[in-house]
Amino acid sequence: MPTPTKGPRLGGGPAHERLMLANLAASLFEHKRITTTVTKAKRLRPYAERLITFAKRGDLASRRRVLGVISNKGVVHELFTDIATAVQNREGGYTRITKIGNRKGDNAPMAVIELVLDPVSPKQAVVQEAEKAAESAAKPASAEETPAAEAEAADIPETRTADAEVTEDAAVEADEAAPEDDEKDDEKK
The missing domain is CATH 1.20.5 (Single alpha-helices involved in coiled-coils or other helix-helix interfaces)
Structure with a gap:
């Protein structure tokens, strides 16, 4: 399990952070790549990779654990069928973060986090x-x-x-x- 980060959490409290990470992960699995801030992308990476590891196992217990986090059954099905088979031979490193510059409105550093679905x-x-x-x-x-x-x-x-x-x-x-x-x-x- 990844070590918890020091300092303030994303959003307001721990429950809000969990919900935000779950929604970011669901969007990542649905669209294969999302644009977000660098901080959120760095916090999302271990979270999403752990869910992909569960999907690679493919058993019922793993599916139920992922369904406890991501409530959209369509996204979970896509994770277990498409994404897990695409990364079956890969031993970690399922995501890639690319910095793209700062956001126009508040100058926040932005990044694209995407799934690495290429073969090894x-x-x-x-x-x-x-x-x-x-x-x-x-x-x-x-x-x-x-x-x-x-x-x-x-x-x-x-x-x-x-x-x-x-x-x-x-x-x-x-x-x-x-x-x-x-x-x-x-x-x-």
Whole structure:
């Protein structure tokens, strides 16, 4: 539950604040975006996101809790059917607040609060697909690597043996050539 804010409440008292937030949330769910003051938008965000979380659960108890807050059954139905299915893969962050400047009459800072109904970012979808592909590739590859690794291990000693023989032959030839070179050096002196 969000921590209560310090200082004066919106409106007059706590009951008026609850009613105002419920009406703002109902308008937000009905119209998908509303224009209000920055303070009201910031107070509405956790309230509305909590109601959307209840809607994502989709059970009867959650529907009754939301109906206790928003009395319009049409809005609650839209919340549970349209909005909850649109944000099913999203883990929070269901709303976006955009500041739009000050109101003409009293110079109050205004903002637009809207529902984020876009699918989760394409980058995250690509990352999930890549992880699935890596997992599916890792399982068959590990089964194939075992026979290939055994074949490679069998080839390595043969190669080493052939290389070792070539190296030994070169060493013997070098040793045989070395005394002849020594004799030639002695003759030159």
